[in-house]
Amino acid sequence: MRNRTGPGRPRDPQLDAQVLAATQELLVSAGYQATTIAAVARRAGVVTTSIYRRWPGKRALVEDAIFALDGGHLPVPTGELRADLLAWTRLFLDAAAQPAARSAIPGLLSEYHDDRESYRRLLDRGEQPTRAALRELVIDAASRGRADAGCDVDALFEFLRGATLIRALTHGAGDADAFCARIADALLAVATTAGQRINPNQ
């Protein structure tokens, strides 16, 4: 067992990586419920206090492990909106379909059932860079006449996220080509249509 992280010692990035990798592995091999701090510590070969020094609890650790999976790289815009939307759909699907993510997402959703604020924080954390980048992509396409500047980017994002998440949980990344092509086409329809003014009485 490692013993490099006594109080007062500086954080050890290698230890962090080791703990995150152990968490990812356990999520896949043992499932969310069995991915406890104690089990992660055993697998990573560290003491639990080393983990608690860095993460307040299981939720935070699992969240970090899931975010560490996806390199955080969004597709580089190609100048062709349909191709860009296809790349985004693929990225969202692949991220949610990774075995550790598929194991963790329902588990986290379950824990957040009575804790909506944490859940929203999680979503916001995952969403922040992506929602803004999608908006930028669409604005840029609109400036070239390839999207409608008045389209509803929030709805676009919600469609993208919702459809890929359910698909990933039900089908994984299998047989994804046709699915992603269909979703990209339908997203393009949203991007090229002006959102109507909302009538709050409807």
Next chain:
Amino acid sequence: MRNRTGPGRPRDPQLDAQVLAATQELLVSAGYQATTIAAVARRAGVVTTSIYRRWPGKRALVEDAIFALDGGHLPVPTGELRADLLAWTRLFLDAAAQPAARSAIPGLLSEYHDDRESYRRLLDRGEQPTRAALRELVIDAASRGRADAGCDVDALFEFLRGATLIRALTHGAGDADAFCARIADALLAVATTAGQRINPNQ
């Protein structure tokens, strides 16, 4: 404790309803994990064998309890596609936002993690009448020139389901009017646009 369900006695619809109601209540008050067959039996005032005679296990019971929540009534078509899509969006959101459903869905997703076939059966069961009815709605609108007959109804359904499910889990049914109006508008954009031919090489 009721004692009306000895072996050989006919099924008792009132007992079924009592068990489903107890399941729904427990999902809300105690959460998915604590909603065990034993706890449901205690709350319903029946013996566990009465429950096992009717349901093979917890998953099946929770599924039935969730399906029993929603009366299974789809909106009556109005002849106006935007209004119909709005009614559908509201229905999906309200169904997923019911406290017992919000408690059960992540729990079931978590259990189905390693059992994709069951999960697909669940989705198919919930989907069958709705996906067909949505298709009929769109075909009818297309016959009146209000939708594109070549639009992608599957993508429409996946957008509707995914966006409302995530919204329900994160926000419940709160502040739903503006959300539903935006989603209905964006769904209308999909319904009025021909799906492109899928290029399997993409």
